[in-house]
Amino acid sequence: MEQALDKYLTPADEYPQELHEAMRYSVFSGGKRLRPILFLGTYEMLLGRKNINRLERLMPAACALEFVHTASLIHDDLPSIDNAPERRGMPSCHVKFGTATAILAGDALITKAVEILTEINNKKVALNCIQIITKAMSTRGMIGGQAVDILSSKKKITINTLRYINLKKTGALLQASVELACAIFGAEENVAITLGNFSLNIGLAYQIVDDILDEVGSFEILGKEPGEDYRNNKSTYPALLGLEKAKKTAEKLLRDSYNLVKNMPNNDVLVEYVNMIKERLP
Amino acid sequence: MEQALDKYLTPADEYPQELHEAMRYSVFSGGKRLRPILFLGTYEMLLGRKNINRLERLMPAACALEFVHTASLIHDDLPSIDNAPERRGMPSCHVKFGTATAILAGDALITKAVEILTEINNKKVALNCIQIITKAMSTRGMIGGQAVDILSSKKKITINTLRYINLKKTGALLQASVELACAIFGAEENVAITLGNFSLNIGLAYQIVDDILDEVGSFEILGKEPGEDYRNNKSTYPALLGLEKAKKTAEKLLRDSYNLVKNMPNNDVLVEYVNMIKERLP
Numbered sequence: 001m002e003q004a005l006d007k008y009l010t011p012a013d014e015y016p017q018e019l020h021e022a023m024r025y026s027v028f029s030g031g032k033r034l035r036p037i038l039f040l041g042t043y044e045m046l047l048g049r050k051n052i053n054r055l056e057r058l059m060p061a062a063c064a065l066e067f068v069h070t071a072s073l074i075h076d077d078l079p080s081i082d083n084a085p086e087r088r089g090m091p092s093c094h095v096k097f098g099t100a101t102a103i104l105a106g107d108a109l110i111t112k113a114v115e116i117l118t119e120i121n122n123k124k125v126a127l128n129c130i131q132i133i134t135k136a137m138s139t140r141g142m143i144g145g146q147a148v149d150i151l152s153s154k155k156k157i158t159i160n161t162l163r164y165i166n167l168k169k170t171g172a173l174l175q176a177s178v179e180l181a182c183a184i185f186g187a188e189e190n191v192a193i194t195l196g197n198f199s200l201n202i203g204l205a206y207q208i209v210d211d212i213l214d215e216v217g218s219f220e221i222l223g224k225e226p227g228e229d230y231r232n233n234k235s236t237y238p239a240l241l242g243l244e245k246a247k248k249t250a251e252k253l254l255r256d257s258y259n260l261v262k263n264m265p266n267n268d269v270l271v272e273y274v275n276m277i278k279e280r281l282p
Numbered sequence: 283m284e285q286a287l288d289k290y291l292t293p294a295d296e297y298p299q300e301l302h303e304a305m306r307y308s309v310f311s312g313g314k315r316l317r318p319i320l321f322l323g324t325y326e327m328l329l330g331r332k333n334i335n336r337l338e339r340l341m342p343a344a345c346a347l348e349f350v351h352t353a354s355l356i357h358d359d360l361p362s363i364d365n366a367p368e369r370r371g372m373p374s375c376h377v378k379f380g381t382a383t384a385i386l387a388g389d390a391l392i393t394k395a396v397e398i399l400t401e402i403n404n405k406k407v408a409l410n411c412i413q414i415i416t417k418a419m420s421t422r423g424m425i426g427g428q429a430v431d432i433l434s435s436k437k438k439i440t441i442n443t444l445r446y447i448n449l450k451k452t453g454a455l456l457q458a459s460v461e462l463a464c465a466i467f468g469a470e471e472n473v474a475i476t477l478g479n480f481s482l483n484i485g486l487a488y489q490i491v492d493d494i495l496d497e498v499g500s501f502e503i504l505g506k507e508p509g510e511d512y513r514n515n516k517s518t519y520p521a522l523l524g525l526e527k528a529k530k531t532a533e534k535l536l537r538d539s540y541n542l543v544k545n546m547p548n549n550d551v552l553v554e555y556v557n558m559i560k561e562r563l564p
Contacts, residue, residue: 010421019421019429075389080361080381099362100432103385107357107392108425114396115416123405130412134397139292139301143390147301150382 001036002028004059005066008116022097022105023112026070030088035069035177036062041269042181042195048266060120061129061180064113068133069173071109072142074102081150110137120184128183136176145169157235163204171203198260198270202277205253209280211236212246216282247281254278283318284310286341287348290398304379304387305394308352312370317351317459318344323551324463324477330548342402343411343462346395350415351455353391354424356384363432392419402466410465418458427451439517445486453485480542480552484559487535491562493518494528498564529563536560 005027012021039062044050052058077084077092079099084092094102113133120126135141145168152161178199182192215238237246258274261267287309294303321344326332334340359366359374360381367377376384395415402408417423427450434443460481464474497520519528540556543549 016421016426016429016433018433019426023421071389075385078382078385080385100360101429103357103360103362104425104429104432107353107389107419108421110389110392111416111419111425114412115420118409118413118416123409127400127405127408130396131400134393134400137389137393138397139298139305139390143386143393144298144301147298147383147386150386151298151300 001033001059001062001066004056004063008059008063008067008112018097018101019104019108022093022101023109025096026074026087026093026105027066027109029090031066031070033066035065035173037269038174038177038199038273039065039181041273042178043185044268045261045264045266045270046181046185046187046191050266057121058184060116061184064117064129064133065173065177065180067109067113067116068137068142071106071113072146072173074106074109076146078102081146125184129180132176132179132183136172136179141168141172141176145172153234155235157240159237159240162235162237162240166204166207167200170207171200174199174203174206194260198257201253201257201260202273205250205257206277208237208246208250208253209277212238212243212250212282213280215243250281251278283315283341283344283348286338286345290341290345290349290394300379300383301386301390304375304383305391307378308356308369308375308387309348309391311372313348313352315348317347317455319551320456320459320481320555321347321463323555324460325467326550327543327546327548327552328463328467328469328473332548339403340466342398343466346399346411346415347455347459347462349391349395349398350419350424353388353395354428354455356388356391358428360384363428407466411462414458414461414465418454418461423450423454423458427454435516437517439522441519441522444517444519444522448486448489449482452489453482456481456485456488476542480539483535483539483542484555487532487539488559490519490528490532490535491559494520494525494532494564495562497525532563533560 009024009027010020012024014020040052040058043058044052073087074093076082077087078094085095086092090096092102093105097105114130117129117133118126120129137143139147145165148161149165149169152165175196178195179192181187182195187195214236237249240246241249254274254277258271261270264270291306291309292302294306296302322334322340325340326334355369356375358364359369360376366374368374372378374384375387379387396412399411399415400408402411419425421429427447430443431447431451434447457478460477461474463469464477469477496518519531522528523531536556536559540553543552546552
């Protein structure tokens with residue numbers, strides 16, 4: 001995965017260097033590669049075995065997911081959006097390279113994600129993958145979720161709006177991760193729908209757990225200072241539902257997620273995904 | 283063209299409204315549609331007649347060009363980049379909708395451009411078009427040119443760097459306009475190369491004329507207050523070469539452009555394109 005990301009990114013010494021450095025800085029800043037892992041885990045499950053032949057042919061989709069995710073983090077951290085000085089314990093892209101370069105680095109990573117998807121051999125599958133990733137990014141996906149998040153900040157919002165934000169901002173790209181696996185494998189429609197629901201459930205659960213940790217967690221678990229949402233006056237699940245009910249909601253979503261895939265053979269990575277989120281729950 | 287742009291954009295009353303309004307505001311703010319015109323003019327010329335059958339099948343590429351161009355203007359105008367309060371005599375996107383929404387509107391227009399290209403019927407052509415537009419946007423194209431422009435601001439730069447900025451920042455998308463026409467028509471390689479050179483020449487000429495107008499033009503011709511480059515301490519062709527030599531360079535580029543297409547039948551739009559730039563020269 002790391003090799004493939006490196007291969008697709010333009011070398012840092014190529015002109016204009018600062019821009020290529022900024023892209024690489026953010027891609028290689030300790031991301032957990034959760035989306036590529038979900039994509040590859042889903043593909044393995046569909047395939048029914050661990051040994052994926054010619055793994056490199058899955059790398060365009062795996063890397064595209066990571067590039068889009070990184071672009072969204074760079075733009076979210078900008079002073080005019082979340083104004084986050086740090087990301088994963090390091091200076092944010094705009095702190096390190098300046099706001100202008102950070103904006104362009106995000107744009108360039110979106111562009112790069114699409115560009116590498118055109119390299120998928122089967123043209124029908126390639127176009128399908130590009131449709132999946134653009135839908136996930138669009139105003140009806142990630143960008144829409146981020147817009148509602150911005151427009152809702154410092155306002156009291158309903159649980160439905162919060163659900164919308166999380167389903168779109170976090171869920172859309174997780175959904176794309178399993179959809180890409182289904183498209184490339186050629187999964188049956190009903191399997192694709194089940195897995196789509198799985199991804200939306202875990203996306204929502206992940207976000208609720210993150211909100212809970214922001215209230216009661218520590219820097220070690222969270223990877224950032226807790227209490228930020230509270231200080232930013234952000235509506236969160238614990239704020240709207242109370243801590244206990246938020247916890248119960250997350251647990252139910254994780255149980256539902258598990259039930260959706262428990263009978264599928266070779267579901268190890270997906271089950272582990274569910275457990276990983278569950279283990280973060282305090 | 284205007285109908286097609288409207289059709290592809292999400293309605294302004296769809297949630298989140300502010301984001302869709304911001305996208306529409308910038309797309310429908312009096313743009314001259316120079317890239318779609320170049321694209322359609324090139325296609326007409328390749329076809330050898332004025333009557334394009336089923337014109338609507340060319341609209342994905344025509345609109346994609348305009349969406350990418352608009353996205354670049356929104357992001358260029360941002361406070362951290364050119365900090366331009368106005369565009370075409372109206373408040374810039376970020377002034378009207380806030381910086382956060384403007385950043386997302388630009389991201390969404392890039393995404394939309396790619397999304398609509400996937401609608402082109404012939405899958406091979408669709409992928410080819412997506413490759414052309416991502417190449418034009420990439421760090422080796424428009425985004426790279428913009429990055430060098432930012433990194434060069436308030437610095438003394440060489441004529442080669444200025445040429446690089448213009449070839450990439452303005453030229454890359456004009457080049458994509460003719461490349462898309464060639465790809466969809468299925469033009470022969472040598473014709474495509476000639477037209478590619480034509481587009482780079484007129485892109486450079488357009489930029490030099492713009493620089494000259496910034497020194498000696500009026501608000502009416504320029505569509506914005508002249509002298510901005512000078513006040514921003516920007517390196518321009520007249521600043522580096524002197525007014526007379528800059529003018530001669532533009533004239534030569536326009537002559538070369540004309541010579542590249544003068545013997546092609548049905549070249550009206552392209553010749554008019556050259557003349558339109560020439561007429562702006564004071």
